Amino acid sequence: MATAGLMAGSLALSVQRSEAFFFFGGKSDLNVDDLPQEWVRLQGDNLQAYARYLAKLRLEKISVHDVIKAHARVKGSVWNEIPPRSTWDNMGPTLKAADRVAEALGCGLKEVTSAYRSPAYNSRCPGAKPRSYHKQNVALDLMFNTSPSRVARVARELRNNGLFQGGVGRYNVFTHIDTRGYNADW
Numbered sequence: 001m002a003t004a005g006l007m008a009g010s011l012a013l014s015v016q017r018s019e020a021f022f023f024f025g026g027k028s029d030l031n032v033d034d035l036p037q038e039w040v041r042l043q044g045d046n047l048q049a050y051a052r053y054l055a056k057l058r059l060e061k062i063s064v065h066d067v068i069k070a071h072a073r074v075k076g077s078v079w080n081e082i083p084p085r086s087t088w089d090n091m092g093p094t095l096k097a098a099d100r101v102a103e104a105l106g107c108g109l110k111e112v113t114s115a116y117r118s119p120a121y122n123s124r125c126p127g128a129k130p131r132s133y134h135k136q137n138v139a140l141d142l143m144f145n146t147s148p149s150r151v152a153r154v155a156r157e158l159r160n161n162g163l164f165q166g167g168v169g170r171y172n173v174f175t176h177i178d179t180r181g182y183n184a185d186w
Helices: 002-024 037-043 045-055 064-071 085-105 148-160
Strands: 109-114 139-144 167-170 175-178
Touching (some): 085 148, 148 167
């Protein structure tokens, strides 16, 4: 009986270790070396907690680092930030839709240019709407190694086939995808 308990304890420890490896191993590894250290410090424990949340989404084409890096931006003296915990689940459907778009495109993601925007940061972004879906943590601006026109076309096809409900916007250098709950194109 003691042996069974010892083995069960070892198994539990093994499972915990493998889960920790999944969260920060391979593609989900959050390396903060290339992020602004002031921004990393300002995020505190939320940074690693959000990285663990994102890793649980098990995205295939978009890495945790790609998403986190999109938040590590400054406009003037205002740093963007990790979204409030109460909005983390809002981003899951958008990231999953964007991941499927990346898969359908068959080309690499170049950059997540924008994800969540704090209200203060959003107000300093040129052209940003005061009611931006980025502030609700349901929007992404993405650059792929193909034209924004192609990205928008593929995203709209997938959306029209029921993958998600939301907005798809084509800009000169990036494509906007959100899961606002109703379809919109621009």
